[in-house]
Amino acid sequence: MTHTEIEITAELVRDILREQHPDLADRPLELGARGWDNQLWRLGDDLAVRLPWATQGADELLRKEHAWLPGLAPRLPLPVPVPQRLGEPSDRFPRPWTVTTWVPGEPADRAPATRAEDAADGLAAFLTALHRPAPDGAPLGRGRGGPLADLAGHFAGGLASATELGLVPDPDAVRAVWDDAVAAPCWTGPAVWLHGDLHPANVLTLDGTFCGVIDFGDLCAGDPACDLAAAWILLPDGAADRFHAVYRPAPDAATLRRARGWAVLRALGGLLIGEAGVRGRPGGKPTWGPPARIAVRRLTEAARLG
8 A cells, every 4th residue: 555645534525625615614623534545534524535545546546536436326226425516736735535425334344234134135136227338438457357368476475375375274175266257258248337446445345235335436437246255245144145145147057157367356356355454564453364265165065065
């Protein structure tokens, strides 16, 4: 992570609001979250200020959200943070930033979904609505939504690191899931809109089910299997089959095989980020470890059962 040289404080956020959007500057302001790319400051009851702070690529991701998400949001059945204003770089803060709607809820890495049927139905409805053919000119993913084989090195490195740390009880079973996914036929349908980053910290829950989806920085067009991986990562035990039955169009066997590969890749990342958090290392998030371990167990158990 390469943190911005400027410390982001409530005073700074209020100053840049006064410079560019003064009608919002006097609203109550409090820190909401520090994410991988951005900080989120809650602005009043219904808005949030989103500022890049940790990666150089965050600027481009914010502009992408601002350009594309307002057109997609009205058809989505779960609330998402819809960009309302764009802040341009200035002397006070030399990077772009946005004002979005605020989506209430608790991240699923801290409050997992527990109502299996409701969660499966809600996730399936959200992805059915999102996964429509994307137009020409839609953004390409940062290693999301393309052929899994392109990420073979990333998988091998993640598995080696997780195995060395003792985080994977059966590395051969994990590798078998991956190998089967890579061997599956590639997606031949139209490139569809993808969230691209459906891990537990980017999906919100309330009363045991999903109530919102956040962080569309990896919004892109590609293979729906990339997002369908969420069934093994986000849902309670036993809910994946219902999810697959509700999602439309019904995924074929090859798509499910590829989705398992995406899921195991994402789970390995979650294991490593979670372990870094346990060890107090920069960028680590200890709450990412438990859902990743559950996902690895589910995926390897399913592979053993055939």
